[in-house]
Amino acid sequence: MLRRCLLLSLLAAFALPAVAAAQSDGLAQKTLYKTGASSRYLMGGQWWYRADPGGTGTVSEFAANASTASWKAVTVPNAWNAKDYSDASFAGGVGWYRKSFHLPSSAKRLSWVVRFESVNYRARIYLNGRLVGKNTGAYLPFEIRLPASVLKRGGTNLLAVRVDDRRFPTDFPPSGLSATGVPTGGWWNYGGLLREVYLRKIDRIDFNTVAVLPDLPCATCDAHVTYKATVRNYGDKAQRVKVTARLGARRITLGTASVGAKKFATFTKRIAVKNPKTWSPTSPYLYNTSLTASDGKKTLQSYYERTGIRSIKVVDGHLMLNGKPLNFRGFGTHEDSLDKGFAIDDAQREQQIQWAREAGGTLLRSHYPLHPYYYERLDELGMLAWTEVPVYSVKTKYLKQTLVRQLAAKELSTAVQTNINHPSIIVWSAGNELSARPGPVQGYYIQRAVKQAKALDPTRPVGLAVAGYPSAGCQPEYGPLDVLGINEYFGWYSGPNGQIADRSLLSDYLDSVRQCYPKKAIVITETGAEANRDGPVEERGTYQFQQDFVNYHYGVYASKPWLSGALWWTLEEFAVRPNWEGGNPWPFSPIHQKGLITMTGVKKPAFSDIQRIYKGTKQWGGAGQ
Incomplete structure (x- = not known):
């Protein structure tokens, strides 16, 4: 017992510097909204921003050099052209964001993902000078896995994001010039990391998508709820995975399956709900429907979600909520x-x-x-x-x-x-x-x-x-x-x-x-x-x-x-x-x-x-x- 206690103390001592370093980077295990996967770290604190006139900056200049000379300290979310209502601001340009961070844990079995809630509009993501992902579009989240071969598990990592908010007629929304040369577009073209950024920890298994769909035939009927969860195995070996969920206090087993390395598996379960508490404008009852993925002994990933049992249908040309017209x-x-x-x-x-x-x-x-x-x-x-x-x-x-x-x-x-x-x-x-x-x-x-x-x-x-x-x-x-x-x-x-x-x-x-x-x-x-x-x-x-x-x-x-x-x-x-x-x-x-x-x-x-x-x-x- 004494030997085991000493071993645990040593492990804790080695873990503390990583946690402390992550906290000093502005990483905090919290979110600005509740639903989603566990182990999300808000990448707060200080970021750095620098404009790239003409969009000609090199990777070594912006993504691989830790120097902050000529960079501006900012917090994220950030719109680089807030308060700037000029034609040039609306037409868009290129800017770079960068942030140094330490992983909250250096354990080798863990994978790490960066989640961007919204970047406008074309993003290139670099880790320690290497391009690790791209995305086009705004207003929707996307995630980039940080490759183990590039990630520094025990040292300082440098995340850099090149953002290009110059719009084209084929973008959503489109932009361009009118016949008289005036910039067009539906609303102001703010460039930057417009919503928050998270670092996500994955212990081999992750929830890729989660859908909890209610079926309420009538306002006084019994209901059904269908769970559909797709998990991904980030590990190098096949993993036995058991997925469970809750509907309020009720525990539901979605199933168990062997998920191959780097593979996906979908778990589906439809359950009956007697005398459901329905969601409505006058009584918006929400069920906790959290899901967990485990190896049978240990929880590998959890996903917090809530649902409301209600129906929304079009009947004879009218939107009906729980059978009543809206x-x-x-x-x-x-x-x-x-x-x-x-x-x-x-x-x-x-x-x-x-x-x-x-x-x-x-x-x-x-x-x-x-x-x-x-x-x-x-x-x-x-x-x-x-x-x-x-x-x-x-x-x-x-x-x-x-x-x-x-x-x-x-x-x-x-x-x-x-x-x-x-x-x-x-x-x-x-x-x-x-x-x-x-x-x-x-x-x-x-x-x-x-x-x-x-x-x-x-x-x-x-x-x-x-x-x-x-x-x-x-x-x-x-x-x-x-x-x-x-x-x-x-x-x-x-x-x-x-x-x-x-x-x-x-x-x-x-x-x-x-x-x-x-x-x-x-x-x-x-x-x-x-x-x-x-x-x-x-x-x-x-x-x-x-x-x-x-x-x-x-x-x-x-x-x-x-x-x-x-x-x-x-x-x-x-x-x-x-x-x-x-x-x-x-x-x-x-x-x-x-x-x-x-x-x-x-x-x-x-x-x-x-x-x-x-x-x-x-x-x-x-x-x-």
């Missing part, structure tokens, strides 16, 4: 602030959610998957989410390229896999404002995206947000969709040939949409008017005009009982692009000022109008038609 009211939102750009923190996310609740809103939508914190809080609060991918305004001539369509559909698949377990998400949206007259190119993309989303998640409807123009008519290419989102700005923009300039045409237009798609759920995904000053109610851009716009448009929506919901675009102001006008004769470029709250946190008068309307609307469980 008529939600909510807001569009962007992750943006004057001081941090896109790289906001949880306090700012929470502020947006509380503003939405204060106004009586029950749903949030953005043009891209939001940070996981949003979805976790919406789950807890009984709020809803329309989750969209940034396949926004991609021109048909680019969508025509097979690779672009494939990447767009993959974007939706990744968003589904990443966020599948949040009961708050009621619609997967394949994009926003593609051509209002979809031909076979867009039709093929819609078919592919819907098919892939439903293969991963058969429990939710799939939708698309489209520009609301009467001239578009009925479009058979929308056939595979369950939900159609209408972005309508009648009485604000004029539209092609002035077709939406007259707001009195809105009611008839909505009726025509219903006639085209009687079996689809119809949602107003956008409406709004800019406001930045006092003035006459007839003058566009005044607070008074915005108030009148709110009351008129929501009055029309109230007369359409078949609508499943309506959203104001947006809750809070955000930066769009240089020379933005937004239909306002006195704009404040580049700020989108349809928001009801300014970027300095001041509520506009129309906030009270929205609040009165939203709180006076029965948003779940009404009659519906």
Whole structure:
């Protein structure tokens, strides 16, 4: 016994320097959101940033040299062009981030992964001067395994990330130049490590994907829950793996299998749940559904997850939650602030959610998957989410390229896999404002995206947000969709040939949409008017005009009982692009000022109008038609 105690003391003594070094690097075993794999270390503390004008810097200059001369100390998340609203800032450039770190443990059996929650837009990741991974895209997480041959288990490692946020017409969202040479794009192009970075420890076995899908036939029925977990063996030898889960206090065995070295295995189990506690806006009950992978004796990896048992379906052209019709009211939102750009923190996310609740809103939508914190809080609060991918305004001539369509559909698949377990998400949206007259190119993309989303998640409807123009008519290419989102700005923009300039045409237009798609759920995904000053109610851009716009448009929506919901675009102001006008004769470029709250946190008068309307609307469980 004495010998064993001495041995344990020696091992602990040797382990302490690694832990202490990791802590001094700013690594902390914590996360900014709850769900996901265990053993995540937030890579906080000091990072270094350096611009690379022209993008011509060499690997040895930026990724292999530990010198910090000419580098700027920053914290991550970081948007390098926050507060810079110049044309050059929006057009994008190249920057490098670097961080020195020590592993929390030097044990040889362990593998290590770096997880990036969002990098905009093209990333190359280097470890100790060696390229170890690449990624293209933003708003979704990706992971890079750190090769054992490059990793310094007992010494200082240098992580370097080259970020290129110059956008192309085939990106999501696309960017380029207009016919007059003005940069185009849907929202401000912030460059950098826009969400946090984690170091993940893997003891041979890791959870690759986890899906927990509820099936609730009716509000008072017994339910079923299907678990589908894919594990990966990072080890050099086959490993016997047992996967178990919990649904609240109930223990579930998913199975046992031998997983070959560097191989994957999927475990699936469907269980019956008698008298389930359902998730709803009035009672958002969440079940702890944590999973563990073990070798039969020792836990190798665990995965924390929660689920809500609820159903979301389209029935006779209406979105139904637990068998009751939805008529939600909510807001569009962007992750943006004057001081941090896109790289906001949880306090700012929470502020947006509380503003939405204060106004009586029950749903949030953005043009891209939001940070996981949003979805976790919406789950807890009984709020809803329309989750969209940034396949926004991609021109048909680019969508025509097979690779672009494939990447767009993959974007939706990744968003589904990443966020599948949040009961708050009621619609997967394949994009926003593609051509209002979809031909076979867009039709093929819609078919592919819907098919892939439903293969991963058969429990939710799939939708698309489209520009609301009467001239578009009925479009058979929308056939595979369950939900159609209408972005309508009648009485604000004029539209092609002035077709939406007259707001009195809105009611008839909505009726025509219903006639085209009687079996689809119809949602107003956008409406709004800019406001930045006092003035006459007839003058566009005044607070008074915005108030009148709110009351008129929501009055029309109230007369359409078949609508499943309506959203104001947006809750809070955000930066769009240089020379933005937004239909306002006195704009404040580049700020989108349809928001009801300014970027300095001041509520506009129309906030009270929205609040009165939203709180006076029965948003779940009404009659519906």
